[in-house]
Amino acid sequence: MNGYRRRHGLLAGALVIGLTASACANGDDSAQSGKVADTSGKAPTGVTLTLWHNTADPTALLDLYKAYEKKSGNTIDLVDIPADSFPSTVQTKWATGARPDILEWHGNQVDVLSLNAAKNMIDLSALPFVKKEGTLADVSGNVGGKVYAATVGSLSVDGIFYNKQVFTKAGLQPPQTYAELAADCKTLKARTPGVTPIFEAGGSQWPPQILSAFDYLAESNTDQAYDRSILDGKAQLNDPNGPFVAGLKAYDSLRKAGCFNSDANTAKWEDSFKAVLSGKAAMVANNSDSIGLLNSDANNDTAKVDAAVGFVGLSATKAVTNYAPSPLGTYYVPSTGDSKKERAAVDFIDYITGAGYADYIKEAKIIPTLSGTATPQLQGLLQDVKTAYDKGATLSVNSPLPGFSSFGAEAQKLLAGQETPQQVADKMQTYYTQAAAAAKQ
Secondary structure (H helix, E strand, O other), X not given: XXXXXXXXOOOOOOOOOOOOOOOOOOOOHHHHOOOEOOOOOOOOOOOEEEEEEEOOOOHHHHHHHHHHHHHHOOEEEEEEEOHHHHHHHHHHHHHOOOOOOEEEOOOOHHHHHHOOHHHHEOEOOOOOHHHHHHXXXXXXXXXXXXXXXXXXXXXXXXXXXXXXXXXXXXXXXXXXXXXXXXXXXXXXXXXOOOOEEEOOOHHHOOOHHHHHHHXXXXXXXXXXXXXXXXXXXXXOOOOOOOHHHHHHHHHHHHHHOOOEOOOOOOOOHHHHHHHHHHOOEEEEEEEHHHHHHHHHHOOOOHHHHHHHEEEEOOEOOOOOEEEEEOOOOEEXXXXXXXXXXXXXXXXXXXXXXXXXXXXXXXXXXXOOOOOOOOOOOOOHHHHHHHXXXXXXXXXXXXXXXXXXXXXXXXXXXXXXXXXXXXXXXXXHHHHHHHHHHHHOO
């Protein structure tokens, strides 16, 4: 095995809220803009490539990095980005001008714009994986019709994780609408005292976004209808009668009804899944990326996890899930000016989407994102996710809307009762307007 190692130390730095495309274009990016992936000649060997990666990467991805090292003769130097503060840590370092050779990052357009991919990333559009991604390539890492990212990880699907035993004891079925969610909270409080109906993790900032907006709005965004209405200026996020405000109000009602854990403002993402797995909490709203964390909490006893936890999709009035390209397994090649390393990084993309892909999918036991690869037998909980997705799924509303990098902080304030739903919506409309204007500069 080549020198496979991790390098720690990217934990420091203040949280960066609302970085826009223009704010992130630090340094002389113009000299690096417009680069297209170089696939000419034989890829170099003996090169050390730094990879900023999410610490929530499952074992299968870590093994994929090792497999590339063995095949290529190159070394992957993993730089750990903590899952708990992943977006803010990456954005903070990026804003200083620091660049890895390979970046694991979100595929949502808003996140791609936040790092100014058109100037700072290498265009991968001509690589073979793009055709295999199909319509996913139109969404993940795509700006202006150019594909800057390869997505090999599963789609990140939002919904409700629930403890099966708690629901059975309470005589309930898992909710599929917000009205059912509120009713279940009331019943759980009466029939299972001591069990938190819904665990919320405001201490990690990003989790409250899911239940306060993304889940609620799923049914409104069929064929990206709601996104288009905002982008076209036909609707505004802060419309008092609009679905965004309605979702925030529904979330605030759950808070006022005492549905959340007493430490909701400070609890962490990791805490939420331990609580649901153990039955200390009945539900948590989060995404399918968290299944790896659940498995880890159960010492990788997937049978134990499947026996204890289920998953359903929900939205305002229908059982509709929402999804986004997962940051776990979505990779970019930053333009660094080092042509040798850039060529090797492109070779990494070729490998993980080509020769190494089938073995990765087989080990990961996930739904393939690239055509031509068979779906392996799935863990029961992941099968629940697939079932929910197949019943109806829409793209998460934050995927193409600039300014949503600020929503985590605003959702946290809503959870803490520091802002009203309308105040949050008013701020988000302002952030959107400012970021949209900056992105056009």
